[in-house]
Amino acid sequence: MKTMMRIMVYVRPSAKWVVTAISIMVLATLIDLVAPWILREIFDKGIDKENMTVVFWLTLSLIGVQAIKSGAMFVQGYSQELVGQNVVFQLRKELYAHLQRLSFSYYDRAQTGQLMSRMTGDIDSVKNFVGFGAMNLFTGLLTFVGTVIFMMTMQWKVTLISLVTIPLILFVLWRFNHKVGPAWTNIREQMGRLTTTLQENISGIRVVKSFATEKVEERKFAERNEQNFETNMERAKLEARAFPQMGFYGGLTFVLMIWIGAIFVVRDEMTLGTFMAFQWYTWGIIWPLNMLGWQINIMQQAMKAAPRVFEVLDTKVDIASPTNGVNTDGMSGNVVFDNVSFYFDDQDQEKDKPILDRISFSVAKGEVIGVLGSTGSGKSSLIGLLSRFYDAASGRVLIDGIDVKDYDLDGLRKSIGIVPQETFLFSASIRDNIAYGSPDATQEQIENAARKSQIHDFIIGLPDGYNTRIGERGVGLSGGQRQRVALSRAILMDPPILVLDEATASVDTATESAIHEALLEVMEGRTTFIIAQRLSSIQHADRIIVLENGRIAEEGTHKELNDRGGFFSQLFNRQKQIAMQK
Numbered sequence: 001m002k003t004m005m006r007i008m009v010y011v012r013p014s015a016k017w018v019v020t021a022i023s024i025m026v027l028a029t030l031i032d033l034v035a036p037w038i039l040r041e042i043f044d045k046g047i048d049k050e051n052m053t054v055v056f057w058l059t060l061s062l063i064g065v066q067a068i069k070s071g072a073m074f075v076q077g078y079s080q081e082l083v084g085q086n087v088v089f090q091l092r093k094e095l096y097a098h099l100q101r102l103s104f105s106y107y108d109r110a111q112t113g114q115l116m117s118r119m120t121g122d123i124d125s126v127k128n129f130v131g132f133g134a135m136n137l138f139t140g141l142l143t144f145v146g147t148v149i150f151m152m153t154m155q156w157k158v159t160l161i162s163l164v165t166i167p168l169i170l171f172v173l174w175r176f177n178h179k180v181g182p183a184w185t186n187i188r189e190q191m192g193r194l195t196t197t198l199q200e201n202i203s204g205i206r207v208v209k210s211f212a213t214e215k216v217e218e219r220k221f222a223e224r225n226e227q228n229f230e231t232n233m234e235r236a237k238l239e240a241r242a243f244p245q246m247g248f249y250g251g252l253t254f255v256l257m258i259w260i261g262a263i264f265v266v267r268d269e270m271t272l273g274t275f276m277a278f279q280w281y282t283w284g285i286i287w288p289l290n291m292l293g294w295q296i297n298i299m300q301q302a303m304k305a306a307p308r309v310f311e312v313l314d315t316k317v318d319i320a321s322p323t324n325g326v327n328t329d330g331m332s333g334n335v336v337f338d339n340v341s342f343y344f345d346d347q348d349q350e351k352d353k354p355i356l357d358r359i360s361f362s363v364a365k366g367e368v369i370g371v372l373g374s375t376g377s378g379k380s381s382l383i384g385l386l387s388r389f390y391d392a393a394s395g396r397v398l399i400d401g402i403d404v405k406d407y408d409l410d411g412l413r414k415s416i417g418i419v420p421q422e423t424f425l426f427s428a429s430i431r432d433n434i435a436y437g438s439p440d441a442t443q444e445q446i447e448n449a450a451r452k453s454q455i456h457d458f459i460i461g462l463p464d465g466y467n468t469r470i471g472e473r474g475v476g477l478s479g480g481q482r483q484r485v486a487l488s489r490a491i492l493m494d495p496p497i498l499v500l501d502e503a504t505a506s507v508d509t510a511t512e513s514a515i516h517e518a519l520l521e522v523m524e525g526r527t528t529f530i531i532a533q534r535l536s537s538i539q540h541a542d543r544i545i546v547l548e549n550g551r552i553a554e555e556g557t558h559k560e561l562n563d564r565g566g567f568f569s570q571l572f573n574r575q576k577q578i579a580m581q582k
């Protein structure tokens with residue numbers, strides 16, 4: 001009931017069209033009820049009295065009535081679909097907007113395929129119910145009640161006797177409704193899992209092919225596909241069992257009507273015209289009940305699909321912009337980490353080790369700070385706290401003396417240009433990819449950013465230059481080229497804080513060196529974090545922080561750290577040896 005009420009909230013803005021559809025349904029139903037009545041008159045006042053004029057005019061009126069009904073059905077079909085489409089439009093809009101707001105923690109756990117299935121199949125199920133099922137349920141009910149009333153006024157005894165099968169039909173319907181609900185829960189869930197398998201396979205197709213695991217993947221998919229097949233067949237079995245039973249009881253009603261009707265005609269308690277009209281009216285009883293089976297199906301599907309959509313909509317946005325967040329215009333970029341500790345959402349803060357453990361350091365405006373550490377030491381997490389991808393469990397991250405939680409969130413993120421470890425490029429032109437965060441940038445500014453990232457010459461060498469379209473993952477570009485496009489994107493934003501998270505890890509050392517030379521100008525006056533495992537990446541850092549197991553192990557200039565003989569100098573010596581061996 002709660003789900004139904006919540007769906008109705010989305011129907012409310014289309015109230016005008018609902019009223020239109022319902023009014024026309026009432027009109028169409030009345031026409032359906034009048035037609036058999038005209039037939040009775042044709043028999044009783046025309047054929048029986050051998051009055052062909054009556055037959056002629058009444059049959060003509062039948063044509064007129066049917067023509068009006070066809071016109072009405074067009075408007076009804078249109079308004080019904082419009083209501084359904086309006087609901088889908090609004091739900092998709094809200095869901096998409098909410099997905100944009102949900103935090104990194106949500107996406108750490110969420111399965112893309114499940115989200116896609118909710119956005120498409122589940123919302124479509126809701127539409128089918130709102131735009132078709134619910135309205136037809138109403139027409140069915142109206143036709144049934146109207147038919148019974150018309151028949152009762154013509155011959156109540158025959159009507160009542162013929163209706164003895166109705167409780168049987170209702171019982172079959174009740175049992176069907178009871179069983180088909182859980183089947184639809186399973187089907188919607190399985191569809192989500194099937195889409196997840198498909199999405200992961202397509203996204204990871206390069207891994208699949210390189211490990212030659214196509215057969216394993218096919219088996220995995222086949223297993224899910226089979227589960228889906230079986231659950232759908234379970235549902236089909238329920239339908240196959242219930243619908244013929246209803247059809248049989250419906251047929252029985254028809255037979256009863258003929259049988260009882262014939263007795264009453266012979267006894268002169270019913271005219272032949274009424275008898276003929278009753279045959280027509282019988283469909284007005286059987287049809288809605290049979291349709292009810294399908295409508296219950298559509299309704300149950302929607303009732304199981306809608307909560308999957310609402311579940312996402314109800315997920316709390318745990319990192320949101322504060323009301324009246326501090327404006328970031330004129331931000332200088334003085335960064336302070338003040339005793340910061342951090343856990344991921346799925347960790348137990350009582351038992352698990354923190355990812356970042358009481359981190360304290362400060363970076364002055366314009367300083368270039370290298371963050372060094374072995375894999376998994378917490379370097380990316382540290383930067384994630386700066387942009388509020390995650391919030392610290394304790395301690396504070398301050399920019400220009402203000403807690404990052406107090407800044408307007410969009411402003412904060414636009415003030416920190418990040419070149420992430422994994423580059424994502426959109427299926428758009430290279431120009432649009434570079435200008436992603438700065439859509440108003442001029443061609444000259446875009447080219448300037450590309451030059452500093454050492455990618456301009458490559459781009460103009462392409463047949464379509466900056467207009468070259470690239471695939472979802474930047475297919476057509478090498479890893480290093482993709483990284484340089486991402487670097488151009490960050491440079492173009494002209495942020496006060498720049499973060500390069502292993503941003504040159506995929507380019508050769510000569511190109512890396514050229515990028516860093518060019519970046520010297522970019523970094524001028526900008527606070528820059530360079531996260532790296534390679535010492536060559538942080539050659540221009542003013543100061544270096546070495547992270548180990550989420551704690552700051554060392555901190556200082558190149559020289560200070562070298563003299564100390566710790567992690568940094570060991571790494572320095574190791575990498576020097578490797579370079580010499582080459």
Ligand SMILES: Nc1ncnc2c1ncn2[C@@H]1O[C@H](COP(=O)(O)OP(=O)(O)OP(=O)(O)O)[C@@H](O)[C@H]1O
Pocket residue numbers: 108344345346347355373374375376377378379380381382421
């Ligand atoms: N969602 C998560 N839940 C729990 N732990 C996580 C989660 N994501 C990452 N971690 C753990 O957090 C630690 C720090 O990860 P982080 O990505 O910050 O390390 P890093 O130093 O940037 O590593 P790399 O150099 O390999 O990129 C790792 O040990 C990782 O296993």
